[in-house]
Amino acid sequence: MDRPNPLFRNLNSKFAALPMMLIVLVVFVGGTLWTVLFSFTNIKIVPIFSPKEWIDGFVGFANYTRLFNTDRWMNCPIITHIGQSDWKASCTGALPNVATYAVLSVTLSIGLGFLLAVMMDQKIRAEGVFRTIYLYPFALSFIVTGHVWAWIMSPEYGLQHAIREMGWTSFTFDWIADRQMVMYAIVIAGIWQGTGFVMALMLAGLRGIDEDIWKAARVDGIPAWRTYIQIVLPMMRPVMVTTFVIVAAGAVRVYDLVVALTDGGPGIASDVPTRYVYQNFSANLGQSLAASTVMLATMAVVLIPWIRMEFSKKRT
Amino acid sequence: MANSPTLSGPSGAKPRPFITPQRFVVYSVLIVCAVFFLFPLYIMIITSLKNIQEIQGGNIFVPTMSPTLDAWEKAWNSACTGLYCEGIKVGLWNSIKITVPSTIVSIAVASVTGYSLANWPFKFSEVFFAVLLLANFIPYIVMLYPLVIITSKMGIYSTLPAVILVHTIFGLPVQTLLFRNYFASLPQELFKAARVDGAGYWGIFFQIFVPMATPIFTVSIILQVTGIWNDFLFGVIFAGPTNYPMTVQLNNIVNSATGGKAYNVDMAATILTGLVPLTIYFVSGKYFVRGIAAGAVKG
Numbered sequence: 329m330d331r332p333n334p335l336f337r338n339l340n341s342k343f344a345a346l347p348m349m350l351i352v353l354v355v356f357v358g359g360t361l362w363t364v365l366f367s368f369t370n371i372k373i374v375p376i377f378s379p380k381e382w383i384d385g386f387v388g389f390a391n392y393t394r395l396f397n398t399d400r401w402m403n404c405p406i407i408t409h410i411g412q413s414d415w416k417a418s419c420t421g422a423l424p425n426v427a428t429y430a431v432l433s434v435t436l437s438i439g440l441g442f443l444l445a446v447m448m449d450q451k452i453r454a455e456g457v458f459r460t461i462y463l464y465p466f467a468l469s470f471i472v473t474g475h476v477w478a479w480i481m482s483p484e485y486g487l488q489h490a491i492r493e494m495g496w497t498s499f500t501f502d503w504i505a506d507r508q509m510v511m512y513a514i515v516i517a518g519i520w521q522g523t524g525f526v527m528a529l530m531l532a533g534l535r536g537i538d539e540d541i542w543k544a545a546r547v548d549g550i551p552a553w554r555t556y557i558q559i560v561l562p563m564m565r566p567v568m569v570t571t572f573v574i575v576a577a578g579a580v581r582v583y584d585l586v587v588a589l590t591d592g593g594p595g596i597a598s599d600v601p602t603r604y605v606y607q608n609f610s611a612n613l614g615q616s617l618a619a620s621t622v623m624l625a626t627m628a629v630v631l632i633p634w635i636r637m638e639f640s641k642k643r644t
Numbered sequence: 645m646a647n648s649p650t651l652s653g654p655s656g657a658k659p660r661p662f663i664t665p666q667r668f669v670v671y672s673v674l675i676v677c678a679v680f681f682l683f684p685l686y687i688m689i690i691t692s693l694k695n696i697q698e699i700q701g702g703n704i705f706v707p708t709m710s711p712t713l714d715a716w717e718k719a720w721n722s723a724c725t726g727l728y729c730e731g732i733k734v735g736l737w738n739s740i741k742i743t744v745p746s747t748i749v750s751i752a753v754a755s756v757t758g759y760s761l762a763n764w765p766f767k768f769s770e771v772f773f774a775v776l777l778l779a780n781f782i783p784y785i786v787m788l789y790p791l792v793i794i795t796s797k798m799g800i801y802s803t804l805p806a807v808i809l810v811h812t813i814f815g816l817p818v819q820t821l822l823f824r825n826y827f828a829s830l831p832q833e834l835f836k837a838a839r840v841d842g843a844g845y846w847g848i849f850f851q852i853f854v855p856m857a858t859p860i861f862t863v864s865i866i867l868q869v870t871g872i873w874n875d876f877l878f879g880v881i882f883a884g885p886t887n888y889p890m891t892v893q894l895n896n897i898v899n900s901a902t903g904g905k906a907y908n909v910d911m912a913a914t915i916l917t918g919l920v921p922l923t924i925y926f927v928s929g930k931y932f933v934r935g936i937a938a939g940a941v942k943g
Binding site for chain 2 (some may be wrong): 338340341342344345347348349351352354355356357358359360362363378438443444445447448450452458460461462463464465467468469470471472473475476477478479484485489492493494520524528542577580581582584586587589591601602605608609614616617621623624627630631
């Protein structure tokens with residue numbers, strides 16, 4: 329019997345999926361590979377991929393060396409000036425800035441989001457009202473979020489001015505104008521925008537916990553707060569991992585919020601990698617591509633817990 | 645008798661006080677947080693109703709005694725966005741022109757691809773699925789320069805079609821996953837019965853799957869519209885100055901202030917920019933939560 333050529337099996341399906349496959353191959357796989365490959369060359373403006381241009385322009389890790397020697401990207405006196413008089417235990421630059429932002433905004437929004445979800449889970453009145461209030465900032469863009477908080481935190485007219493006018497004349501809240509504190513100001517706006525979303529995910533996770541677990545804990549006389557920490561929290565591991573990956577992936581690529589809130593200022597004190605990459609496209613393409621690749625590598629690290637979880641799920 | 649229970653006090657469950665210390669703590673935390681989350685909205689609204697003297701001399705917390713819509717009028721009609729002074733209404737139309745086609749095209753392509761992946765598996769469709777999953781996490785900025793090159797080669801860089809194309813492309817992976825997971829969760833007997841009855845690829849899709857997929861279409865429309873509406877980066881890079889969406893116009897209005905900053909106009913423009921996604925949020929309720937949970941993985 330003639331067996332049909334497997335190439336033509338489900339032909340409609342293949343045909344229908346073709347545009348999507350092309351896009352994935354050209355843009356997602358191709359574009360990413362292009363960026364990674366050309367980060368090892370000294371190209372200025374490349375019209376399109378050509379192997380010859382890549383071989384001619386190959387410079388190894390030179391872009392990366394230059395990138396990490398650029399103060400605007402990373403300047404860590406703790407590493408470079410160790411033992412000298414200008415030694416300082418702090419880093420500045422786009423990469424340390426995003427590290428500060430990511431660590432704080434992820435920890436605080438997950439902590440606060442979990443706390444709120446637990447509180448919402450106490451059979452409270454008007455749950456819908458509270459949920460709506462916590463979640464509405466997530467519908468707003470980072471540009472909107474940034475401009476509102478820029479106005480509130482403005483030292484001349486905002487919160488600081490208002491409280492001084494009320495009589496507390498020494499009150500100071502000028503973080504967006506302070507090089508040391510500006511990243512924390514961005515964290516405040518970031519958790520305002522994103523905590524409601526964490527709360528929604530966590531609440532869904534809490535509601536998925538079997539009611540019998542609670543009954544058993546109550547019978548054993550375990551106080552509610554210990555049940556949450558020692559029983560419920562470990563059971564919510566998958567929700568936690570998913571939330572962490574989503575929130576951390578968002579924090580690594582923070583851009584709009586910084587543009588609207590501080591535009592990288594004061595000076596370049598709140599610069600972040602996405603902004604650095606974008607602003608160096610024309611002047612400094614090689615370094616810009618190297619910085620993109622560093623972001624990609626960071627994202628891969630963020631994804632590890634999630635990939636491990638997916639992997640172990642399949643094996644068990 | 646010695647063994648009988650003493651009946652000296654009232655029997656039955658201990659009456660619960662109306663407010664226990666525990667309840668007090670719970671509501672205190674919830675209310676304090678609610679105040680924090682509502683505070684910027686309050687500030688936005690009262691600021692937009694003030695006049696410029698009240699902004700420069702006044703207190704950010706205190707609402708105005710003589711509210712005026714002047715700032716709203718100015719934000720809508722005559723605020724300067726750098727090149728010209730026609731207000732944020734230009735951005736609203738641009739945002740609509742960008743959002744509507746990108747939403748329709750990406751959902752059309754993604755629903756068909758998701759259906760293929762779920763019901764008509766082919767060689768490498770599992771690999772393709774895994775690549776889609778990872779593609780969501782690649783930061784946009786990594787693929788941005790190649791896309792600038794591609795759109796320039798196509799001759800559409802800095803035009804409306806370019807920004808629509810880019811939004812369509814970046815919406816696809818998450819949309820496809822959404823549809824694939826939804827179609828995979830439908831009972832497979834439906835699909836098999838339709839096959840036995842002789843329905844083909846497109847017949848099953850249009851006559852059986854699409855009518856059943858209203859919830860997932862709702863979720864993905866919410867996700868796409870809010871995502872594209874709130875975008876800033878693609879608008880700046882690919883749209884070109886005459887097509888800048890509302891978010892970019894808002895940013896320009898705030899930054900192109902001449903003289904003292906007109907925070908009342910800025911806040912009116914900010915509310916106007918946030919109005920579309922906020923309306924979607926308030927109207928769609930639980931679908932919105934499902935949508936953001938599904939879509940939050942976008943790069």
